[in-house]
Amino acid sequence: MKHNTDYHLPASMRWIKGGVTAAEGFVANGVSAGIKLSRKPDLALVLAEKPVTAAGIFTKNRVQAAPVLISKQRLRLGQSRAVLINSGCANCLTGSVGFKDAKALGAALAESLKIPEGEILLASTGVIGRRLPVSRIIRHISQLIETASDTHHTQAAEAILTTDLKPKEVALEVKIGKQRFRIGGMAKGSGMIAPSLATMLCVITTDADAEAGYLRALLRRFCESTFNRITVDGDMSTNDTVFALASGRSGVSTRNATMHKHFAQALRTVMERLAVLLVEDGEGASRLMEVRVTGAKNSRQALACARQVANSPLVKTMLASGDPNVGRIAAAAGASGASFDIEDLKITIGPAVVVKRGAVCRFDRAAVREIMRQASVTIGVHFAAGRFEESVLSCDLSEEYVRINGSYRS
Amino acid sequence: MKHNTDYHLPASMRWIKGGVTAAEGFVANGVSAGIKLSRKPDLALVLAEKPVTAAGIFTKNRVQAAPVLISKQRLRLGQSRAVLINSGCANCLTGSVGFKDAKALGAALAESLKIPEGEILLASTGVIGRRLPVSRIIRHISQLIETASDTHHTQAAEAILTTDLKPKEVALEVKIGKQRFRIGGMAKGSGMIAPSLATMLCVITTDADAEAGYLRALLRRFCESTFNRITVDGDMSTNDTVFALASGRSGVSTRNATMHKHFAQALRTVMERLAVLLVEDGEGASRLMEVRVTGAKNSRQALACARQVANSPLVKTMLASGDPNVGRIAAAAGASGASFDIEDLKITIGPAVVVKRGAVCRFDRAAVREIMRQASVTIGVHFAAGRFEESVLSCDLSEEYVRINGSYRS
Numbered sequence: 001m002k003h004n005t006d007y008h009l010p011a012s013m014r015w016i017k018g019g020v021t022a023a024e025g026f027v028a029n030g031v032s033a034g035i036k037l038s039r040k041p042d043l044a045l046v047l048a049e050k051p052v053t054a055a056g057i058f059t060k061n062r063v064q065a066a067p068v069l070i071s072k073q074r075l076r077l078g079q080s081r082a083v084l085i086n087s088g089c090a091n092c093l094t095g096s097v098g099f100k101d102a103k104a105l106g107a108a109l110a111e112s113l114k115i116p117e118g119e120i121l122l123a124s125t126g127v128i129g130r131r132l133p134v135s136r137i138i139r140h141i142s143q144l145i146e147t148a149s150d151t152h153h154t155q156a157a158e159a160i161l162t163t164d165l166k167p168k169e170v171a172l173e174v175k176i177g178k179q180r181f182r183i184g185g186m187a188k189g190s191g192m193i194a195p196s197l198a199t200m201l202c203v204i205t206t207d208a209d210a211e212a213g214y215l216r217a218l219l220r221r222f223c224e225s226t227f228n229r230i231t232v233d234g235d236m237s238t239n240d241t242v243f244a245l246a247s248g249r250s251g252v253s254t255r256n257a258t259m260h261k262h263f264a265q266a267l268r269t270v271m272e273r274l275a276v277l278l279v280e281d282g283e284g285a286s287r288l289m290e291v292r293v294t295g296a297k298n299s300r301q302a303l304a305c306a307r308q309v310a311n312s313p314l315v316k317t318m319l320a321s322g323d324p325n326v327g328r329i330a331a332a333a334g335a336s337g338a339s340f341d342i343e344d345l346k347i348t349i350g351p352a353v354v355v356k357r358g359a360v361c362r363f364d365r366a367a368v369r370e371i372m373r374q375a376s377v378t379i380g381v382h383f384a385a386g387r388f389e390e391s392v393l394s395c396d397l398s399e400e401y402v403r404i405n406g407s408y409r410s
Numbered sequence: 411m412k413h414n415t416d417y418h419l420p421a422s423m424r425w426i427k428g429g430v431t432a433a434e435g436f437v438a439n440g441v442s443a444g445i446k447l448s449r450k451p452d453l454a455l456v457l458a459e460k461p462v463t464a465a466g467i468f469t470k471n472r473v474q475a476a477p478v479l480i481s482k483q484r485l486r487l488g489q490s491r492a493v494l495i496n497s498g499c500a501n502c503l504t505g506s507v508g509f510k511d512a513k514a515l516g517a518a519l520a521e522s523l524k525i526p527e528g529e530i531l532l533a534s535t536g537v538i539g540r541r542l543p544v545s546r547i548i549r550h551i552s553q554l555i556e557t558a559s560d561t562h563h564t565q566a567a568e569a570i571l572t573t574d575l576k577p578k579e580v581a582l583e584v585k586i587g588k589q590r591f592r593i594g595g596m597a598k599g600s601g602m603i604a605p606s607l608a609t610m611l612c613v614i615t616t617d618a619d620a621e622a623g624y625l626r627a628l629l630r631r632f633c634e635s636t637f638n639r640i641t642v643d644g645d646m647s648t649n650d651t652v653f654a655l656a657s658g659r660s661g662v663s664t665r666n667a668t669m670h671k672h673f674a675q676a677l678r679t680v681m682e683r684l685a686v687l688l689v690e691d692g693e694g695a696s697r698l699m700e701v702r703v704t705g706a707k708n709s710r711q712a713l714a715c716a717r718q719v720a721n722s723p724l725v726k727t728m729l730a731s732g733d734p735n736v737g738r739i740a741a742a743a744g745a746s747g748a749s750f751d752i753e754d755l756k757i758t759i760g761p762a763v764v765v766k767r768g769a770v771c772r773f774d775r776a777a778v779r780e781i782m783r784q785a786s787v788t789i790g791v792h793f794a795a796g797r798f799e800e801s802v803l804s805c806d807l808s809e810e811y812v813r814i815n816g817s818y819r820s
Contacts, residue, residue: 061741062749093765129736327502330473334648335472358503359508359539
């Protein structure tokens with residue numbers, strides 16, 4: 001996964017501003033509805049002018065929040081009008097009253113918008129086990145709708161945050177001859193330590209014309225190579241949700257084979273970029289770490305090894321400290337279940353080879369320390385067991401992480 | 411696993427002092443051999459008066475340190491005379507020179523003791539990828555042997571430590587009628603965060619008479635229920651080693667069915683107690699957490715769930731903070747792969763029920779905070795999916811953990 005901000009886009013694509021409202025046919029907003037004690041924004045809306053096709057993918061946790069279960073069911077329609085997201089309260093482990101609360105919120109929004117309740121998708125993030133302050137939230141719905149606009153995308157991106165430090169939003173414009181479409185998105189992050197239970201939420205909008213089943217298939221495919229390649233295990237929280245909405249307003253249809261290709265590439269790029277932003281904003285993270293495993297016997301082993309190294313608290317604290325205690329990388333690789341001969345093991349930090357033929361070799365420690373001080377560090381683990389490779393993106397583990405997660409109130 | 415220090419021993423058993431020299435036929439010692447920069451003790455010896463039966467179990471990591479590979483081979487003899495352990499350097503990822511170094515150490519000790527080289531077992535712990543300062547260590551071997559005695563068990567227990575805060579040793583005396591035998595042991599610990607790569611070393615001595623194969627079988631069986639039930643994954647480090655040596659000096663034979671029963675129970679108790687000491691001394695740990703999963707569909711799921719909760723950084727930071735953010739426990743349980751109906755989920759903290767029928771219930775927060783301030787906290791996760799249960803012992807995650815592991819030098 002690429003993680004440099006300046007990475008090469010095809011000539012047909014360019015980054016634009018606008019987040020979830022970059023695509024035509026959408027407005028957004030975020031307000032403070034008093035869910036968070038901090039009074040920070042905690043209620044977000046993404047609203048389509050007309051019903052749009054919609055798809056979603058969700059957590060695989062056995063414990064799923066009320067909004068997840070409701071949205072799953074509503075997406076069977078394949079058509080939606082609005083996404084309502086609150087932060088500060090996950091509405092999970094709230095039993096049957098949690099369902100009623102979530103439905104009441106949706107009903108209030110539906111009534112204000114004069115649309116069917118079933119066209120509203122819901123997501124929540126925050127503390128588990130606490131009820132939503134429904135009537136307080138409902139009192140803010142008219143304000144949320146009235147001031148929604150195509151310039152309020154950052155307000156929406158801010159209102160979905162929990163322990164994240166900054167809003168995360170991206171948008172791409174794709175021009176193919178005289179045709180043009182846009183894809184934008186926003187996301188909220190994550191604890192960046194595995195197995196992470198911090199919720200990952202993402203809303204993607206496009207003005208391309210795309211069927212719901214098509215959107216869902218692409219989301220599922222690209223999640224594997226984007227959100228599921230960051231050490232936040234996307235399927236671990238009780239509330240993880242990725243929505244995609246397509247207005248078709250650009251007139252560009254993904255049923256056209258060429259346009260499909262461009263759309264898929266752009267969607268993947270948007271998801272990739274959002275995944276990188278999630279890692280960069282990981283709790284207490286000061287730098288990125290990409291773990292790239294090559295020469296593995298099969299793809300499963302390559303991924304298992306990349307995850308094991310990327311998730312190792314000892315590797316992550318090593319990165320925070322800047323001291324190349326490279327044995328920790330080898331030990332994590334050896335514990336991953338990947339099969340390799342120790343004599344074939346090679347490990348690199350940036351361009352520097354630090355382990356060769358299964359032994360730590362002489363390397364310029366000052367130079368490697370310098371590499372480890374960069375904003376982004378690539379750790380390579382090379383076997384000679386096959387031709388498979390995988391990479392996982394992670395970040396360092398600082399004392400700040402513990403501070404944030406210890407003090408996050410229930 | 412019991413973790414209170416005052417837990418009930420059968421009338422036949424009592425805790426005694428003496429660690430690895432409590433059993434007759436063994437002396438021990440620990441000295442500073444200049445491996446650690448800190449000049450703290452870093453070379454330990456457990457020496458039997460005569461050759462004794464010996465068994466060991468080792469890490470399952472693909473990357474194994476030179477002393478692990480050498481000791482494995484030597485144990486095929488089933489007979490040993492001495493265990494030489496150094497801390498400060500793992501002698502791992504050191505290639506063929508690492509083997510030569512380890513063998514040279516063993517040879518020097520064998521020569522001084524005038525015994526065959528093959529009767530010396532080796533273990534190392536410390537930084538991976540650095541060579542042992544062999545000649546410096548060899549210069550301290552005569553001192554190590556000369557001052558070895560049956561009162562120097564704590565010196566040995568101290569010399570095997572790395573980031574541990576205190577030596578960990580125990581001993582039991584078992585009296586059955588007029589027969590009496592002893593089992594003692596020492597261990598070094600561990601990072602207490604999973605998947606931990608901190609090395610676990612343990613040496614157990616007894617004056618019971620036991621065959622090597624019998625010892626190994628018991629070690630293997632009890633490791634499953636002791637060291638492998640603490641969140642330190644015992645098979646993850648490159649150097650994990652558990653040795654057991656039996657001198658037979660008590661005249662009590664484990665071939666006798668009654669004595670076998672008593673011996674097995676005592677060995678298990680010693681290993682259990684050492685496992686608890688390892689957790690209590692976990693890096694930066696301020697309290698113990700026992701996660702007990704009941705009502706699981708099968709034993710595998712019960713253990714997976716207990717581990718997932720016990721290893722969850724969010725649960726561990728919750729415990730450090732003292733704030734009952736109980737949704738984190740449910741989310742970890744849901745992410746474990748265990749199958750259960752959310753309506754059946756019940757979670758307890760100490761005696762307090764905090765989640766009932768899949769929803770967080772009203773509970774006395776002040777009382778639960780008080781429970782979480784105790785030195786030891788039991789978290790119960792109850793399904794109604796079957797009759798299986800498992801428990802795992804862990805500890806909280808404090809900022810201190812990161813400080814220790816960030817600053818541990820390579």
